[in-house]
Amino acid sequence: MKKVLDYIREYNMILEGDSVLVGVSGGGDSVCLLSLLREFRKEIPFTLRVLHVEHGIRKEESVQDMEFVEDLCARWEIPCKSVRLEVPAYAKKEGLSMEEAARKLRYEALYEGAERIGGAKIAVAHHANDLMETMLFFLCRGCGIKGLYPMEPVSGQLIRPLLCVTKAEIEEYLKNEKLQFCIDATNEDTVYTRNRIRKEIIPILESVNEGAVEHFFRTANRLRQADEVLQKAEAAALLNYVGKEGADLRIGGEIVQEPIYIRQQVVRKCLSDLAGQKKDLTGQHVEAVLRLFGSQVGSFIMLPYQIRGEREYEGVRLYRTEAAQEQGEKKERPGxxxxxxxxxxxxxxxxxxxxxxxxxxxxxxxxxxxxxxxxxxxxxxxxxxxxxxxxxxxxxxxxxxxxxxxxxxxxxxxxxxxxxxxxxxxxxxxxxxxxxxxxxxxxxxxxxxxxxxxxxxxxxxxxxxxxx
Structure with missing residues (x-):
């Protein structure tokens, strides 16, 4: 597909002389990606290698997938390495869902594999339907602007050459090229939320507008571009209005002249910095801090992680109470x-x-x-x-x-x-x-x-x- 090659060139995903490690599961998407990159070497000379991750979840089927990928790479004369993981044991140990544990270990294996061969770029087979699926998932759960463009064409070493094409285009390519691939039965099980979005919700949206997937893709691009502008405005506001004294953060009262979104983002960043994480910090907490700017001097609120917000003459001071700081030091510092x-x-x-x-x-x-x-x-x-x-x-x-x-x-x-x-x-x-x-x-x-x-x-x- 020429559009994929054009997309690669538009974002400088692969340059002459690069080394690219492709994550290949054996499914249709990754087989399509590998086939295309194999052909694109005629246009852009680069080194191609494959990493297959066997998660240890589907037992015999997983082994069959691994053998399929290894045979395919042997026929195409592409170096391949398979990595066996014990995802169920890791998920139980870390208290993670099977999907989350598999994703975490898979990406660790990809990055480690890329480092072993000199810092190769990592190509994964996410496509426009995956992007739409993730956008819908985040929308249902609640998210900010970043959650509405959850996948980017290039993110550090990670590249997504297929992000510009739909699942239908991939299936057509596989059919035309007569390419075989593996089918993961767990992808059909609608007990998983993402599968339900993929199998039930996206088809309904496509029945409303057959170009829905492409429209989501273009919208995500516009949101990413808009967020770049907003991030610059947020960074400027942080410099202009937020000061640090020891572990305390002070937000100047002049921030009220900024648009509400910028105010929210500044407060959100201050709270997450004080807490050391974003978990349990909600929009309600952000709004509670913003209301302090209209309160009398001396007014205060208590927030998660024993963060206290206090109205002062020149703005709002945010800090963790002494007990929280001492507890945080004892718990967090050694690890x-x-x-x-x-x-x-x-x-x-x-x-x-x-x-x-x-x-x-x-x-x-x-x-x-x-x-x-x-x-x-x-x-x-x-x-x-x-x-x-x-x-x-x-x-x-x-x-x-x-x-x-x-x-x-x-x-x-x-x-x-x-x-x-x-x-x-x-x-x-x-x-x-x-x-x-x-x-x-x-x-x-x-x-x-x-x-x-x-x-x-x-x-x-x-x-x-x-x-x-």
Whole structure:
């Protein structure tokens, strides 16, 4: 399908010389994707590999699917690796649904597989019907604008070449090319919400308008473009109206002049930063904070996670009560560990936000940021098993171009860093190899050089205007 090749080119999903890892289940969608990418190599020279995940759910059928994919790849002379997972055991251990556990482990396997072959791009077979299904699912559950464009053509390493085509177009392609594929019986079981949307609701909407799927796809694109504008406005409002004093956040009263959506988003971000998560924070809590701006000085409200909102002369102060802060420190600090699989947006224990962006190095780049809270690093050097966590006694970093190493403990002593700050120091590391002591020192071997191909930009937003 030429439209898929055009879509790939429009979003620079695959460039000449790239390495692409395709997740192939053996179903029609992934077989279609693999077949198309195999043909597109004639137009764009790139390396193609396959990863198949056997979830351990459907027993004999799963093994048959794995054998089918391996045979198909052998015939097409495409390198293939199969990974066996025990999803039922993991779901039980973590208290997750089977679908959620399978998705989590599947993506972990894909990212790990991509890293093993040099940071390959990961191609998955989501199509326009999947997009529509997810939009409807999120709408029924309640969501913001982001939930109305839940899949993007490119998201870090992840690419979705089939997002521009419908399920009907995929089925027609499979029929015309006489391609065989596996059928997963669980996809027909309407006891699952997503299957019910796919099998019952979408056909009804298509009976109302046969172009419904394409219209949802175009609407999602418009919403994504509109949200880019809104995110810039939200970021500007955060800089203009939100200040941080210790662990407290203060929202200036002048924010009432902003449109209601921007006010809501600013308050929502402040609450989630204080809580360290979004769970249990609802629109009602956001509205309760906004009503404080019209209340008398001294008025206050209590919110989840023992967050208190208090009206002051110049605006509203949000903070966690002392008991909540102490409990949070004891519970959260020892176990804080967040893996970095690609582009990320994380809330750190102190409420600040860490964002990760990955992009191709442009030869025209002449100035590398030297700010303490924004760093550029060579992604292809640091990408393996990357995580943000508290520092450990065995941690070390490379301190100069010669390769001399220094332990974190010695670094703290040399820099005369107080003990309390040492205990709360976060690092970006791969196992015990530290690449950045957040806000302080970056390792020499992580720096961007003339040989760098891809850059990882890591920024920390502390909620104020300082980045010295």
């Amino acid at each position: 804080f560990k967040k893996p970095i699989f690609g582009e990320e947006n994380l809330v750190l224990p102190d409420g600040s936000r860490l964002s990760v962006r990955i992009f191709e190095k442009n030869e025209r780049i002449s100035e590398i940021p030297e700010k303490s809270c924004t760093k550029w690093m060579d992604y292809d050097i640091i990408k393996n098993k990357l995580e943000v966590r508290y520092c450990q006694p065995e941690d070390f970093f490379v301190m100069d171009a010669v390769g001399h190493k220094k332990t974190i403990k010695k670094f703290f002593v040399d820099e005369k860093i107080p003990k309390k700050q040492r205990e709360e120091q976060l690092v970006l590391a791969s196992e015990s190899h530290v690449f950045w002591v957040l806000g302080r020192r970056m390792a020499e071997d992580a720096k961007v050089t003339g040989a760098t191909r891809r850059i990882m930009e890591i920024s920390i937003d502390k909620g104020d205007k300082t980045d010295e």
